[in-house]
Amino acid sequence: MGGSRREAALAALTFVALALLPLAAPAYYLQFGAKVLLVGLAAMALNLVVGFGGLVSLCHAAFYGLAGYTLALVSPRYEAASLFWTLPLAVGASAVAALLIGALSLRTRGVYFIMVTLAFGQMLFYLFADTDIAGGSDGFYIYTRPELALGGLTLVDLDKPTGFYLTALATVALATLLLLRLTRSPFGQALAAAHENERRARALGFPVYRIRLAAFTVSGALAGLAGYFASVQFGYVAPQMLGWHFSATILVMVVLGGLGSVTGPLVGAAAFLGLEEVLKAALPDHWALALGTVILLVVLLLPGGVRQLADAALGPLSRERPPGKPLAAAEGATGA
Amino acid sequence: MDLVTFGVQLLNAVQYGLVLFLVASGLTLVFGILGVINLAHGAFYMLGAYTAFWLAAATGSFWIALVGGVAIAFVVGMLMEDVFVRRLYGRDHLAQVLLSFALILILDEVRLHLFGKDVHSVAPPDFLQGSIQLTDTLSYPVYRLAVCLFCLLVALAIFAVLRWTKIGMVVRAGAENREMVRALGISFDRVSRYVFAVGIALAALAGIVVAPISTVYPGMGDGMLILSFVVVVLGGIGSVAGAAIGALAVGLTDTFGKVFFPAFSSVSVYLVMALILLWRPNGILGRREV
Structure with missing residues (x-):
């Protein structure tokens, strides 16, 4: 696990450097940085089940969006709600949804799992897009951002780009710490073991279903955490937040960053969103085509993500498994 | 609900189910035979509808649009198999999901440049226009009846090909146990290409026949x-018979869900899916884990 220790040190250094960014960068970059961090958090959450658990889920956008919608629905229109109760409520809603969807979806394997998670995710999408619970397909405004205050004293002003950026950064850093500890704990080892060889893990007496369900729930809750802050940032929620295109997009980020590490998806999110900005600026009419082509080439030529490029240039960095191998192993284990 | 209304809704449900079957049978066979999960399948349904709109507008004939659209889809399917899908054989599901997602982005862009992003409608052929008067207030469009009949014929043709032809036998055997068929020395190269192209053509065909009923719009494939x-x-x-049962179940649930529980109509189909999963995690006719 030396690799993971080195990863933790590298992550800590990066977070310290990112905390200094407000001293140098203008507000636009802070807003973009916060967006990258939050989408990256959703991708890290997804990676817990995809990279470590070997379960390709296509419904994480639903957990991300559900937390945002929960905030939007409970926020009073003219006064700020406290973050101290809206955040646990929103994350809790995502966790409950993940628990229920996971309990059903994890009864299936492989490609069924992909299809079932996709279908349940879209169920939540249609629930918000087709009914007028929260503005239907037009979306819903959060007129007043929640406040982070104690006894009338504002601790951090979330309306200011710097305050919001630092809050997002602290949240992502805490989540990274949690994920690093979780993947190294006996629970994380058991999750990886079930991925490596399900039959053997079962024979050794691991409660594979319960372990996976726990991982799926934690992962859904963390995606909800990202979605909560994302909706605070934009002051707006729309059904597209829950749609499966976003699930697939964060999956691309996971693969782009490399499956084997906790923080890889953050790098993947930065690479993806950065590329998207560049393409939108350079090719305003064809950026989606260019983006699709890039994804296509990455999948065909770079199964290990951007890390593979870095490895080719610099020699192997920290890595616990060779790229691409974990999923092949999982497939062998389930007999596909 | 009186008997006539019930009959009309039942017809709607069956027609919807039959169209769904055309799309889903291709999807299930492509997975069963090629082992590839293709998220871009819906995009071909959408492209089929747009192609039909374009051909119908250019030639003025729905029939040319029907035949031309299916032919174009078949050829595109053959090419797609050769250029992209072939590279996915044996790759893990994650790579397949990502590659077909990339294809959706690309195909959407292709649609945007070829056909634009407007919502269109397609006129049904002349002799299928009009409707049958059932009671004083209720009538049923002839075209919907024709769609029912046509899809039923296509479905029967699919079953006949699978049941009585040599290639159908290989396809059924492959869906049952791919490795065993390979071990018996049957080459999948040609079969795979035809299965993929036929799957795409069926999705496009479904898009074409529903074009006169619903509108043609960019998000229809999703x-x-x-x-x-x-x-x-x-x-x-991998089970075509299972797809037929599933498609009718979805058609009935969706149609009657809208009639009886309008508030929950958008989730009724998924609730049925949840119940079936509790009962049989591998599907009603599914036998193997994939």
Whole structure:
């Protein structure tokens, strides 16, 4: 696990450097940085089940969006709600949804799992897009951002780009710490073991279903955490937040960053969103085509993500498994 | 609900189910034979509808649009198999999901440049216009009846090919146990290409025949893709008969859900899927884990 220790040190250094960014960068970059961090958090959450658990889920956008919608629905229109109760409520809603969807979806394997998670995710999408619970397909405004205050004293002003950026950064850093500890704990080892060889893990007496369900729930809750802050940032929620295109997009980020590490998806999110900005600026009419082509080439030529490029240039960095191998192993284990 | 209304809704449900079957049977066979999960399947349904609109507007004939659209889809399917899908054989599901997602982005862009992003409608052929008067207030469009009949014929043709032809036998055997068929020395190269192209052509055909009923719009493929997945999950992967059962179940649930529980109509189909999963995690006719 030396690799993971080195990863933790590298992550800590990066977070310290990112905390200094407000001293140098203008507000636009802070807003973009916060967006990258939050989408990256959703991708890290997804990676817990995809990279470590070997379960390709296509419904994480639903957990991300559900937390945002929960905030939007409970926020009073003219006064700020406290973050101290809206955040646990929103994350809790995502966790409950993940628990229920996971309990059903994890009864299936492989490609069924992909299809079932996709279908349940879209169920939540249609629930918000087709009914007028929260503005239907037009979306819903959060007129007043929640406040982070104690006894009338504002601790951090979330309306200011710097305050919001630092809050997002602290949240992502805490989540990274949690994920690093979780993947190294006996629970994380058991999750990886079930991925490596399900039959053997079962024979050794691991409660594979319960372990996976726990991982799926934690992962859904963390995606909800990202979605909560994302909706605070934009002051707006729309059904597209829950749609499966976003699930697939964060999956691309996971693969782009490399499956084997906790923080890889953050790098993947930065690479993806950065590329998207560049393409939108350079090719305003064809950026989606260019983006699709890039994804296509990455999948065909770079199964290990951007890390593979870095490895080719610099020699192997920290890595616990060779790229691409974990999923092949999982497939062998389930007999596909 | 009186008997006539019930009959009309039942016809709607069956017609919807039959169209779903055309899309889902391709999806289930492509997975069963090629081992590839294709998220871009819905995009071909959408492209089929747009191609039909374009051909119908250019030639003025629905029939040319029908035949031309299916032919174009078949050829595109052959090319797609050769250029992209072939590279996915034996790759893990994650790579397949990502590659077909990239294809959706690309195909959407292709649609934007070829056909634009407007919502269109297509006129049904002349002799199928009009409707049958059932009671003083209720009538049923002839075209919907024709769609029912046509899809039923196509479905029967699919079953006949699978049941009585040599290639159908290979396809059925392959869906049952791919490795065993390979071990018996039967080459899958040609079969795979035809199965993929026929799957794409069926998705496009479904898009073409519903074009006169619903409108032609950019997001139409997404909803169809999700429902086809529900159908495949219900029926069991690789099973065409399962897809038929699943498609009718979804058609009935959706149509009667809208009639009886309008507030929950958008989730009723998924609730049925949840119940089936509790009962049979591998689908009604599914036998193997994939």
